[in-house]
Amino acid sequence: MHRLTMLMRALAVLTLALLLPVLAQADGLIAGKSFGNDREIVVTFKAPVDQAVFADPAHYLVYEESDPDIRLELADVRLDSTGKIAFLGFKEPLNTTRPHVVSMIDLPAAVTGRTVETFRVAKPYLGYLLSILVSALLINNFVFTKYLGLCVFFGTSKRRDTAKGMGVTFTIVMVVSALMSWFFYQFVMKPHGLDFLQIVVFIGLVSLTVQAVDTILRKVNPALFNAFGVYLVLVIANCVIIAVPLIMANNEYNFLETFMLALGAGGGFLLALYMMASVRERMELARVPKSFKGVPIAFIVAGQFALAFLGFSGLSLF
């Protein structure tokens, strides 16, 4: 019981800590701010503001939080009819996954009491995490837009059952090995300046994960092992599985981001395999020219899938 109370208290503190920045920002001029479309920031004021000051791009300075030296150029600023909402239009599309800082300068002191008003615009973190997932799953699908893991992709997409088994095994191994790689990268390799050993360490960890999953599955669930065991060997010699830790290290992802990336990559691989297997099962009945039977026609089909996946490129849900 005591432990439960402690837990509740800890949760309450955590919630408060998360809410605090939101509450703290409540005073001042600004009521709300968010990204509009990809080249727009929408700022909501508490009260109607002066058209002459707040619709003038010269009063705004905008930059990405990580690059304060690079000012983003504003194209125009519009105020809506109530005078409470300002739309900041930019010349170049913004990288909305990163937090931006907006500074309003040279404000007349009579309006706000100070001449500079600075605030931060960022997407909700959960939305950012989900966008990594969706990106790895659809927009940057590892098979159809990054062209990785093709050997196994063409090798095991002949039947739907096989495709499912392979995809699930892949996802599990990928998530486990990516999280282990993250741990090693952050706490062993980076502090000791061993970045250059990335390839050796990551491939070693992947082999280790495969071996571990193999052993554990054999003991814990022999039925599952009989179904999935054969695919485990194939997993090691595959570039999808080693690409995830490499991308993780390249982008300096944190734990949750790595998890989402691995999940999305595995899910995307499963999706690609399953779709391909469905088509190939039907293709057995089709009259394919003799020289194109087997692998060549599979390549053409994969190309058509890739064309279709190109349609996801502009997708932005969060």
Place this chain on the structure above:
Amino acid sequence: MATDKSNLQLVVNGILNENPIFRLVLSMCPAVGISTTVMNGIMLGVAVLFVQVFSSCTISLVKNWIHPRIRIPTYTLTIATWVTVIDMVLAAYLPEAYAKMGIFVKLIVAFAIITMRLEMFASKENLTHSFWDGVGMGLGFMVGMMAIGFVRELLGLGTILGYDVLGFRPLLFFILPLAGFFCVGLMMGFFNYIETRYKRVKQG
């Protein structure tokens, strides 16, 4: 157990009979992903040649001390070491080409073709044979990549190695990344067709 093939036969075998890309259908990822120009093909081909030859030699030298149960991890780590070497060399001396190839240089570590050659050839043969087999396989990969790059660059940009050959761009589609799938599929079908025709002619 030694092979009865001469060194030249080993090299030719890697380029033609057992071409990694068109015959064994292995290491397809770079063949689709970055084969947009001949130059890319040559660059990655050189990297693979390097890794294949040095890993083959290493394994051939230490084959008697590897316990059979841990041979696959040993191969993987050997390859990973040589990939790290070429990765760092390329990043230091050819930064532009390296940036173009992106993650694919690091991914040589997962090429099935290299592991397969170590398992099937270098772990059984002596140093000289392993060396020439490695050269053959590496060249075979390079030739395959160059062939795809040749078709894509010629049809997509009308150039070869950056020199304007045609003077116009026949099919810009081929330079798109995803056209790699179509290009490889069509080329494979074409080679199959030639092979069947050749056999029919030979039979009379």
